[in-house]
Amino acid sequence: MEKTILIIDDSRTARMFIKQCFEIAGFAGCHFLEASQGQEGLDMMRSHPKLALVITDINMPVKDGISMLRDMRADKDLKHIPVLVITSTQNAAREAELVPLQVAGILAKPLHLPQIAQTLTNLKTQLGM
Amino acid sequence: MNASITALNNAVQDTLETLAFTEAVPVAAARVEPLSAPFYVTTLEVKQPYAGSIRLMIGRELAISLVSSMLGGSDPMGDASVQDGLCELVNTISGRILAHLVDNSSSFDLGIPQTIFMETARPRDPDVLVRQTYALNEGSIELELAFKKGQAA
């Protein structure tokens, strides 16, 4: 069955870049949805109950990625959705902040496919693809 | 200061190579044509751990070319697309710089990048700590790190 993936980033360029990287890395059969900040992302999650994966940025206007993740984990309908964080603000302190929010992985921008190929292969397995 | 310049160079080179497929070589400003108006200025505010900003200045034609490369050269380039692409470049460069400069156990907080189009030259920022010019295949860009006095990295 076709998997649906939601990409949340305030940059249209970043969303396009992430989508194309994922398609090249073996996710070409997936259906991609896009949101430009956390609140719009939460609304889309509620209107698309069978999301296989959420990919999110952290630093966004209106509702940032951390705040959105907290809302997701407190919501019985959304807390099970795996989340991959792709951010430019990655360091050990950020990773520690994300551990209690049970993210499936954290990738640093800019995405460099040869460096993240193994992570994406593992993610495909995790999603049963 | 050396750590700032190294972090800046690594961040700019890696980001431009990965997102826009272009080499960026740090050069003395005198070695390239000075940046002339009109150009785009993209600014990102640094909030934590020290207040300041990171700013990219780039000529209009080069900006269109870079963002077109990022988008795979398919769509016609509107001004909104160019500005969005530049914001993503500066966002990524800034994250890389701060990740280098800030102690691993401290978090850092960045604002949302903003791009403006300038028809005329702008006044120089007095708080600039580092200003670096980069030669690209088709022109040059300038990056500035500006931090409030006493907070220099």
Added chain:
Amino acid sequence: MSEKPIMLGVGNLDGTRTPGARLKTMALGSCVALIMMDPLTKAIGMAHVALPESSTDAVKALAMPGYFADTAVTALLARMARLGCDPRGQGFIVKLVGGSNIMDGEGLFNIGKRNVLALKKCLWQSRLAPMAEDVGGDHSRTVEVHQESGHIVITCPRKGVWEI
């Protein structure tokens, strides 16, 4: 394994889906081997790319599209399509080898890196990107692509033998 590999000189490109076949190119310095593999048809293809832009010699680009990054990607996709692969390269695994650091005449830009970046830019325009690469450094590489296993074997006189 077939007796002899198909040898590719500078600017050559070729593809094959013959069981047990190998594609080989030697002594990559700043040149880059663009490698495509199609898991569906088990076809493999390779181009030995020497320069980033065909605008420097349009006549040569027509005769030998594998020589330039901006013509090699399209030409190799066309070669793969003649072997029965998707003409857009959907599902292909792309890899890059070579691109050693050799500076231009002014000592400003790195020719090997420029070749690698030009290939990545052209691949991205075709909605492709390398999933693995062995590029840069200051050594010469010989590369062999194995049709049956998909192995890419790199040899270097000073550094030994390894795979990507």
